[in-house]
Amino acid sequence: MNLVDTASIAISVASFLAAVASVAVAFRARGDSRRSADAAEAAEHRAARPRLLVEPEGAVPHNATEVIYRVHNLDGPNLASVVVHRPVVEPADRGGAIYPVAATGRGDYGDDAEIGPIPLAGYSRFTFKLGSRESLPDFRVKITYRTSTGTPWEVSAPLTTPRGPTQLQAAREVRQRQLEERVAADQRILEQARRVSYQLHGGGGHGGDGPNFVMTSLHVTVRNDSDLLATDVRLVVGENDFTWSPQGGDPVSPGQQIYELADLPRGALQGALHSEASRRPLRSYPSRLEYKLDGRRFTRSGEDDPPLPAG
Structure with missing residues (x-):
């Protein structure tokens, strides 16, 4: 092989490596651009996410077997669909109990309930079966919801204890408050x-x-x-x-x-x-x-x- 052929091969190899490098740079740029676009889209999605508030509609007696909760759409767009899923607790806590849900006013209790639509600043209600157990575990419910454009979201919300205290608990609380008030009064007069x-x-x-x-x-x-x-x-x-x-x-x-x-x-x-x-x-x-x-x-x-x- 003469010097001309060797030089031609070297030039060809260099051109090939330069082409590969250009392709790699292009792919990297495309990947960076795609990641930036995904991050921007995710940030926009988070910013547009409606905030929900879940609260009991009112206090219920200590032996109540069901309670009504309200789901408020605090801000963001109108919600076309809002699905409440029954709370799931650890087997050791629930003792085999199942806590079904239904849209308030309907009797089709099950694993989930559609309670939408909910407009901005509006609310809808669901009824939650507590059962007859005197003590209840801590509850969290999963809520999936979407807007009219189909944008989906999901949130896990704790449920405030709905039942009031038993008569015995109420009496104990009254005695404890009275004791604390007496102690505070004694401290004030002693001072x-x-x-x-x-x-x-x-x-x-x-x-x-x-x-x-x-x-x-x-x-x-x-x-x-x-x-x-x-x-x-x-x-x-x-x-x-x-x-x-x-x-x-x-x-x-x-x-x-x-x-x-x-x-x-x-x-x-x-x-x-x-x-x-x-x-x-x-x-x-x-x-x-x-x-x-x-x-x-x-x-x-x-x-x-x-x-x-x-x-």
């Missing part, structure tokens, strides 16, 4: 009770700094920072060694502070210390403040202790 406080300081006395010291008066301060009227206010020092109440037994209004220099009866608080006189905190005797808020009695033992309900 108010925390905002009633007092301070107790020693007053005057005689006998010097020693065992012969006798305290003759106390500085009493009661403050009500709650939103409620404090009534039956009573301060007890020691084991009823000394008791004090506002003059005339008056209540302490919200935001009010009462201060009084109270005289001690002869012989009261004989163990008080000279170091507690002259407006210094009285620590040698226990004390407590008793009061009522909204008819509830509370006790604070010590100036800084939290209040406790007193019955």
Whole structure:
């Protein structure tokens, strides 16, 4: 083979490879164009898809054996056909029960029911057989629907529990609500009770700094920072060694502070210390403040202790 023949063969091979490459590029371009068109068509299909809403038409008794649901066409085009398929649940949940459906007003219960057409913003109804079981599984129904142009869609929708509670369940729910309301009310009143406080300081006395010291008066301060009227206010020092109440037994209004220099009866608080006189905190005797808020009695033992309900 001479050089001319070799060159001719090389040129032919190169031309063939170039042709193959051109065909491959063309096929790839066609594939990319087709995928883009498919993606655009799919996006357009999704955008045009009507949204459906499935809801019970109304509550039914706890022992009801059927319930009516509405299927709303919320947006998108008018629907020419809407088919509701009976809900399918796991065998372990349904216990062999079958839950047939029918267009409301018709008695041809079966595996599916045509309830269309449904115009935009309109609705249609289907009736769902529940059976007589007291407890029901969670239901989902498949709905297939299409427009007048034949565009098909499919959706799986959960069904809201249609039955009301049994009398026993209703009674339990009422008791639970009442308990929660009582707990919340107790928390609110206790928070108010925390905002009633007092301070107790020693007053005057005689006998010097020693065992012969006798305290003759106390500085009493009661403050009500709650939103409620404090009534039956009573301060007890020691084991009823000394008791004090506002003059005339008056209540302490919200935001009010009462201060009084109270005289001690002869012989009261004989163990008080000279170091507690002259407006210094009285620590040698226990004390407590008793009061009522909204008819509830509370006790604070010590100036800084939290209040406790007193019955």
